[in-house]
Amino acid sequence: MKQKYSIFSVVRNALRYHEGWQEAWRSPDPRRHYDVVIVGGGGHGLGTAYYLARECGVRNVAVLEKGWIGGGNTGRNTTICRSNYLWDESAALYDHSVDLWHGLSRELNFNVMYSPRGLIHLAHSVHDLQEIGRRGNSNYLNGIDAEYLTPEQVKQWVPFINLNTRYPVMGGLLQRRAGTARHDAVAWGYARAADELGVDIIQNCEVTGFRVEDNTVKGVETSRGFIGADKVGCVVAGHCSVLAEKAGFRLPVESFPLQALVSEPIKPKIDCVVMSNGIHAYISQSDKGELVIGAGSDPYNSYSQRGGFNLIEETVAAVVELYPIFSRMRMLRQWGGVVDVTIDRSPILSKTPVRNLYFNCGWGTGGFKATPGSAHVFAHSLAGDDMHPVAAPFSIDRFNTGALVDEGAAAAVAH
Amino acid sequence: MVRRARSLRVQLRGRSAYKPAENPDQLSDEQWGDYVFFRTNPLGVHYERWVHTHGCRRWFNAARHTVTDEFFGSYKPGEAPPSVPQSES
Numbered sequence: 001m002k003q004k005y006s007i008f009s010v011v012r013n014a015l016r017y018h019e020g021w022q023e024a025w026r027s028p029d030p031r032r033h034y035d036v037v038i039v040g041g042g043g044h045g046l047g048t049a050y051y052l053a054r055e056c057g058v059r060n061v062a063v064l065e066k067g068w069i070g071g072g073n074t075g076r077n078t079t080i081c082r083s084n085y086l087w088d089e090s091a092a093l094y095d096h097s098v099d100l101w102h103g104l105s106r107e108l109n110f111n112v113m114y115s116p117r118g119l120i121h122l123a124h125s126v127h128d129l130q131e132i133g134r135r136g137n138s139n140y141l142n143g144i145d146a147e148y149l150t151p152e153q154v155k156q157w158v159p160f161i162n163l164n165t166r167y168p169v170m171g172g173l174l175q176r177r178a179g180t181a182r183h184d185a186v187a188w189g190y191a192r193a194a195d196e197l198g199v200d201i202i203q204n205c206e207v208t209g210f211r212v213e214d215n216t217v218k219g220v221e222t223s224r225g226f227i228g229a230d231k232v233g234c235v236v237a238g239h240c241s242v243l244a245e246k247a248g249f250r251l252p253v254e255s256f257p258l259q260a261l262v263s264e265p266i267k268p269k270i271d272c273v274v275m276s277n278g279i280h281a282y283i284s285q286s287d288k289g290e291l292v293i294g295a296g297s298d299p300y301n302s303y304s305q306r307g308g309f310n311l312i313e314e315t316v317a318a319v320v321e322l323y324p325i326f327s328r329m330r331m332l333r334q335w336g337g338v339v340d341v342t343i344d345r346s347p348i349l350s351k352t353p354v355r356n357l358y359f360n361c362g363w364g365t366g367g368f369k370a371t372p373g374s375a376h377v378f379a380h381s382l383a384g385d386d387m388h389p390v391a392a393p394f395s396i397d398r399f400n401t402g403a404l405v406d407e408g409a410a411a412a413v414a415h
Numbered sequence: 416m417v418r419r420a421r422s423l424r425v426q427l428r429g430r431s432a433y434k435p436a437e438n439p440d441q442l443s444d445e446q447w448g449d450y451v452f453f454r455t456n457p458l459g460v461h462y463e464r465w466v467h468t469h470g471c472r473r474w475f476n477a478a479r480h481t482v483t484d485e486f487f488g489s490y491k492p493g494e495a496p497p498s499v500p501q502s503e504s
Binding site for chain 1: 444445447448449451452453454455456457458461463479481482483484
């Protein structure tokens with residue numbers, strides 16, 4: 001039985017010199033067989049295990065992670081949560097996530113620091129204005145909050161913004177329900193809650209292959225031996241192509257490093273998220289005070305968790321152009337994560353050519369925001385015979401039928 | 416220095432093994448999807464086609480490692496790719 005985290009437990013443990021805290025999750029040895037094995041211990045994978053145990057009654061579940069929990073893209077993103085996507089299919093999926101974000105800390109008894117502080121997309125051209133107008137109307141019809149901002153209103157939200165840039169700020173699209181969450185806490189919270197429900201979280205356990213008999217997956221070969229499974233769900237982001245190759249098929253995915261950086265911490269300065277797709281700079285401020293800045297992805301395939309330096313230069317130049325006040329700040333850290341990008345910039349939640357082997361991948365440059373929703377519908381898909389209705393349009397078959405969910409071209413998003 | 420580095424930049428323009436379909440009118444939707452969208456995305460040596468955008472504008476193929484960015488050589492379209500050390504392939 002897990003201790004409940006609360007203000008009282010903080011006080012109680014403080015009086016005992018903090019020697020009474022439990023470990024947040026166990027580190028068990030793998031069993032020989034599980035009902036479901038999830039490959040990949042990021043937010044999506046841990047969340048899938050949690051919802052399987054919590055809502056689907058499937059408790060004989062293992063999460064296999066080759067490194068440590070949340071050490072991949074879950075700990076490498078810019079923590080932004082939003083759902084103002086253009087197409088109905090995406091709106092259903094991402095807004096499902098925003099709904100879950102709102103109650104997540106309470107549900108997991110773990111503070112994921114979800115902060116719906118508002119997110120503004122800036123428009124720098126007539127095309128951008130038309131795009132946010134179209135998308136805002138689409139959001140409105142799908143029940144997602146969207147507000148159009150004039151440049152003066154943008155200035156009210158971000159008083160120190162420079163509207164007269166080389167490509168001047170001509171307007172903005174605001175989603176008030178959007179915001180940020182603490183990425184590490186999402187992984188830890190799901191891990192702790194899943195562990196309490198009996199899920200085995202096995203770190204330092206790399207999947208090296210699949211055992212497939214009669215075109216049906218029977219389990220996974222790992223660095224800690226064979227682990228049998230009735231169903232296997234792969235949620236490994238940038239390395240999904242590598243696993244698919246081991247299972248004998250290809251994915252419509254290419255991997256690129258996507259970079260981010262944070263500044264030295266300063267006092268609260270920017271209380272919303274501001275994204276500029278036109279000149280490619282998006283920025284928010286963490287509760288520690290660091291500016292969190294998202295850069296672009298390299299234009300060539302790579303699995304290096306680093307990225308090219310020219311992208312940092314271009315991003316910092318764009319930030320300084322929009323916010324001259326930040327021009328003398330120092331950047332503390334820079335890193336990259338390997339993102340799995342599909343041609344239509346929409347994810348893949350799907351069955352595969354191998355029976356009982358499922359993939360949840362292709363989230364590309366924007367998977368963090370979808371963590372709860374993705375995990376929730378993927379868990380229900382793994383537990384049932386059919387894919388969850390929200391996940392169904394994101395089948396791998398769409399690349400053969402042509403029914404793409406074309407967010408890349410539709411939203412002009414800087415993916 | 417930065418400007419010079421930029422002028423030397425080359426751009427990736429697809430995969431060297433990507434050959435045009437020979438019988439496009441006879442392909443099924445399945446085959447078209449595989450041809451257009453499904454990719455080899457190796458962790459290791461990748462055979463790619465590049466163009467030297469800001470330089471000589473020449474197109475060439477190259478074998479590059481997708482983790483280390485080490486190049487194992489370049490070759491003209493139609494030529495056989497350079498040999499790659501066994502440990503890397």
